Amino acid sequence: MASPFKREKPGPLEYMRQWPLRLIVGSTLVFLYLPLITLMVFSFNDSRRNIVWQGFTFKYYEKALTNDSLIQAFVNSLTIAFFCTIISVILGALAAVMLWRFRFPGKTAVEGSMALPIVVPEICMGVAMLVFFARVFPWPTGLPWPLNLGAITIAHISFAFPFVATVVRARLSSFNRELEEAAKDLGASEWRTFWDVLVPHMKPGLIAGALLAFTLSLDDFVITFFTAGPDTVTFPVKVYSMLRFAVTPEVNAASTILIVVTVVLTAVGLHLQNQNNSKESKA
């Protein structure tokens, strides 16, 4: 063992201990985080020009939290994300099981179409949804909340569930098919086998997929922009219209709230996944 006072010379492949790479990684992280951190810090700044630090204040949070249309937009976003997550996880899990378990004619075509929502540019999907809900399948207007959010929720599910399917399918590839056969040999029905053998195995994939669907839905601007009506504004669409009008500290405050919500949810999701993984490695 080397003495703790004398630093070892970095090994040839320890790139992280060489200064040029440290510099690049460091400046990349600064580039990624500086804008976000200044945005969060200056949401507490007591100045409208929000450039020079004038003192600590919560007043923009008060303003944001008493802005009814902003709150409505936030609640709409969370509601859409909630329903989108539940339905996407169900559809995504079924799609993954279908592609993993069965051989059937036209499988390649189905697989290819499932990948389409992932690769098609958002703007193309957005205009397709706009035309679809305007001409082919008009979503009734004037429905009570939350039914009026149906069109946006449907559009979100369409692009989110293929992502869930991909994640769950990757998880299923590590499943031992003999377990399923054993359950059936021992007299379990299709449904019981699915629910008691397959679903527990898929669980980490389902959690990861749910997290992905939730953030994708909460994050989406372009597709929502084309499907939202005047009374179905989501948080990103509302922030967009506020930004067009003026860059105010109120937007900083609202953004900070959303960043904190996403970071907390991600942390919870990752924690759940880790718990599951460590349980598995112990078993």
Added chain:
Amino acid sequence: MEQSWKQAKAAFAAIAVPPVAWLVLFFLVPLAVIWAYTFGENVGPTTIDFTGTFANYARALEPLYLDIFGKSLIIAGLTTLLCLIVGFPVALAIAFAGPKLKSWLLLAIMLPFWTNLLIRTFALIAVLREQGYVNFALEWLWNNASGFMTLIGLQPLGDYEPLTLLYNNTAVVVGLVYVHLPFMVLPLYSALDRMDRSLMEASLDLGAGHMRTIWSVVVPLAAPGIASGILITFIPALGAYLTPDLLGGTDSQMIANVIERQFKRANDWPFGAALSFLLMYLTFIAIAAQAFIQRKAERRG
């Protein structure tokens, strides 16, 4: 072994019908409708005749729109290149970091990806605008330098002119790099992490320098990862709407902005539909090219 669907028809139907029906009804049908619109003509404010005309595609190939397609390809290409130049050393450093540091760094790269795209773009505006933090820092430096000049008896530098960092093409590229960097780093990382390190050690032992080793050993081995990183950065950058809209000037319109205008303001849906299908075809060409290169590399390998 996969099961044939005939062996369990009821189970297959129960599992396959919901996702397939959803995909057809709420994804493929909307796309098919848009595709039909590309052959339509506006005959009234809201009525569209499906005449089977190719006029929309012909109009999309006029120099004005070809320029915008060309510009979008250049901006997306430049974004991808910059992401690769920055992302490769970052991915290399992460792949060779200790296990604990590695997971923290990965999380640090992923986290901005989980925050809202609009908020990230807005944060960038606050940093880059004329009264933003970058200009603020430069002004402070300028004034200090100016004071220093007076102190040593030279003419002061005069008033600080804020740099225009927003509403031009550079701002669009910077914004796109900012947003898409994680897309590049993650596939590069997973390729570099799986690589056989003894090959690098051999190269270094035999006297090749670090740059030489990276160029002749690491890059060829990580080629599939580099190719997929390029692809998943290029595709969203090509179809980007929000970044050019918020950070760009009047001459930084990309295809997506033109498409949006046809649907929301110009109200020329058939033409907008034709443009969005051309964008989609470009995307598919990029995917096909990547698959082709990958297959060729595998055959060689």
